[in-house]
Amino acid sequence: MTIKKFMFVNRKAPYGTIYALESLEVVLIGAAFEQDVSMAFTDDGVYQLKKGQNTKAIGIKGFEKTYGALEDYDVTKLYVDQESLTARGLTAEDLCVPVEVVSRAELGKHMEAQDVVLSF
Amino acid sequence: MIFSILVNEGPYQHQASDTAFNFAKTVLSKGHTIFRVFFYHDGVNNGTRLTTPPQDDRNVIAKWTKLAQDSELDMVVCVAAAQRRGIVDEGEAKRNGKDATNLAPGFRISGLGQLIEAGIQSDRIVTFGD
Numbered sequence: 001m002t003i004k005k006f007m008f009v010n011r012k013a014p015y016g017t018i019y020a021l022e023s024l025e026v027v028l029i030g031a032a033f034e035q036d037v038s039m040a041f042t043d044d045g046v047y048q049l050k051k052g053q054n055t056k057a058i059g060i061k062g063f064e065k066t067y068g069a070l071e072d073y074d075v076t077k078l079y080v081d082q083e084s085l086t087a088r089g090l091t092a093e094d095l096c097v098p099v100e101v102v103s104r105a106e107l108g109k110h111m112e113a114q115d116v117v118l119s120f
Numbered sequence: 121m122i123f124s125i126l127v128n129e130g131p132y133q134h135q136a137s138d139t140a141f142n143f144a145k146t147v148l149s150k151g152h153t154i155f156r157v158f159f160y161h162d163g164v165n166n167g168t169r170l171t172t173p174p175q176d177d178r179n180v181i182a183k184w185t186k187l188a189q190d191s192e193l194d195m196v197v198c199v200a201a202a203q204r205r206g207i208v209d210e211g212e213a214k215r216n217g218k219d220a221t222n223l224a225p226g227f228r229i230s231g232l233g234q235l236i237e238a239g240i241q242s243d244r245i246v247t248f249g250d
Contacts, residue, residue: 025232026235
């Protein structure tokens, strides 16, 4: 099978809308199809990786653990936009998985190198 | 060029589906190919035949159905997203013990693998949504 470079760009906070959860579902299928998968987190999307999510009070199933399982699917290229992190008072230490924190210009270069960019 | 189209928002609430439709028609009129149109997130709501807009408004679903039939478009509604939102064909109704179906003609329900395949097989995949 042809292997293409897929990047999934996550722009939204995890529970206010379903985009983050359904994006994860596509990422896992992309990995199951043995594609070259990477993920980018920008804007409120950086909140998806925030450590210690507790969704009990809102009655919605939490999925922080799924990010931790990405490695098992060989999804290890996680790029986080530095400016988005800083604007929200976060650093890489606040995140639940190891990531590569990059500038917007670097993120742009990664995007340019992709065959398919899907934005959620 | 081979295109695929991803529609991520439902009809009427967002313009995304209308714009995707116009894009699809234009792509075909310019002699390009559409490998697949994939409906995800609330985009699956473009695939219910029960939609009844006011008579003086466009029928977004009927437009897609007609385009699929006229141009032999492959229009796929994501099964997981459809289950969440109550979009059901006969197979899904049987599997999940539902007493009704509402998938519009021209659409079919299938898995997310169809979206990844569209990415692999197409020169461009164009997303419409928020």
